[in-house]
Structures are given as structure tokens and as C-alpha cells.
Amino acid sequence: MKPGNPLWRGLGAIAAVLVAAWLAQGLRAAVLEERGREQLNKNLTLTEPTPSQARTLSRAARDLDRAGWLNPDRVPRAYYAQTLLILGEEDRSREIAREVTRAEPENLEVWRIAGAIALVLRDRRFQDEATRHIRELNPRLSR
Numbered sequence: 079m080k081p082g083n084p085l086w087r088g089l090g091a092i093a094a095v096l097v098a099a100w101l102a103q104g105l106r107a108a109v110l111e112e113r114g115r116e117q118l119n120k121n122l123t124l125t126e127p128t129p130s131q132a133r134t135l136s137r138a139a140r141d142l143d144r145a146g147w148l149n150p151d152r153v154p155r156a157y158y159a160q161t162l163l164i165l166g167e168e169d170r171s172r173e174i175a176r177e178v179t180r181a182e183p184e185n186l187e188v189w190r191i192a193g194a195i196a197l198v199l200r201d202r203r204f205q206d207e208a209t210r211h212i213r214e215l216n217p218r219l220s221r
Contacts, residue, residue, distance in 0.1 A: 103148055104148075104149075106148060107144075107145045107148035107149040107154070108145075108149075110141040110142070110144050110145035110148070110154070111141070111142065111145035111149065111153075111154045111157070113138075113141050114137075114138040114139070114140075114141030114142035114145060114154070114157065114158075114161070115138075115142070115157055117134050117135065117137060117138035117141070118135065118138045118142070118157060118160065118161050118164075120134070121134050121135050121138070121164075122164070123164060126166070127164060127165070132165065135161055135164055135165055136165065138161050139158055139161040139162060139165065142154050142155070142157045142158035142161060143155075143158050146158055151182075151185075152178040152181050152182045152185060152188050153185070153187050153188060153191075155174055155177070155178045156174075156175065156178045156187070156188045156191040156192060157191065158174060159171045159172075159174035159175045159178065159191070159192075159195055160191055160194065160195060162174065163195055163198060163199070168199055171195055171199070172195065172196075172199060172201065172204070175191070175192040175195045175196070175204070176192075176204070178191075178192065179192050179207075179208070179211070183211065184215065186212065186215040186216055189208050189211045189212050189215065190208075190212060192204070192208050193205060193208030193209060193212060196208055
């Protein structure tokens, strides 16, 4: 087959569509994660969120959950767990924090978020595990 053959052109067009779809998915995941993290950061609270904050945090949770499914990186899922914790869904938050640390044991940001969740939940064993991993992954913290 010659490069000018219609079959090659068709295969090239299919490949271009697949690449465009892959890039669009990545862009969508990045936008959802950024929007969710921004809403989370603006509404971080150690007290029960106000109804307005709860609505915003619920939107943030939806965005971060979607971003987590579109992105192979587990950081959006970790932020999703943090958002659930603020919304009072402690068991689900702990479950997702454990899920993301098992999936990416070498990810410092995932362990940092999981450690913060463990601290709020007063889960001493998980907190100690997170601290150990954070120190292993960032030895400068051990000094």
C-alpha cells in the first residue's frame, strides 16, 4: 500500500480522532479538578459548613469525583475524599483515602491528603502510616 492510498488516509483520520478524544478527556479532567479544588479551598472549614458552603462543596465533590474517573492520577480522588470529610461523610472519606493510598503508594500528595483526613478522623494507625510514607517519600521532612 502506498501512503496516498485511501485506506491509509482513513486510518490516519481515525487516529487523529482518537488522539483528539484522548486530549479532550485530559482537558476535561483538568478543568473539573481545578474547579473542584478551587471550590474546596474557598470553603475549607473545621466547623459544620453553612448551607451555602455545603452546596458549593457538593458541587466540588461532584467535579472532583468526575475528574478522578477521567484522570489516571489519584490526586483528584484524594481531594474528593477530603471534600466528603468536610461534608460529614467520614466513612466514605476514609474508604477513598485508603483506596487512593493503596493505588498510588509512591504519591506524596495523596499521602499528605490522606494523613490530613486521618488526623481529623483521629485514626491513629492510618495517621502513623501516612506520616511514615510521607517521611519516606520526602526525606527532608525527617531532619
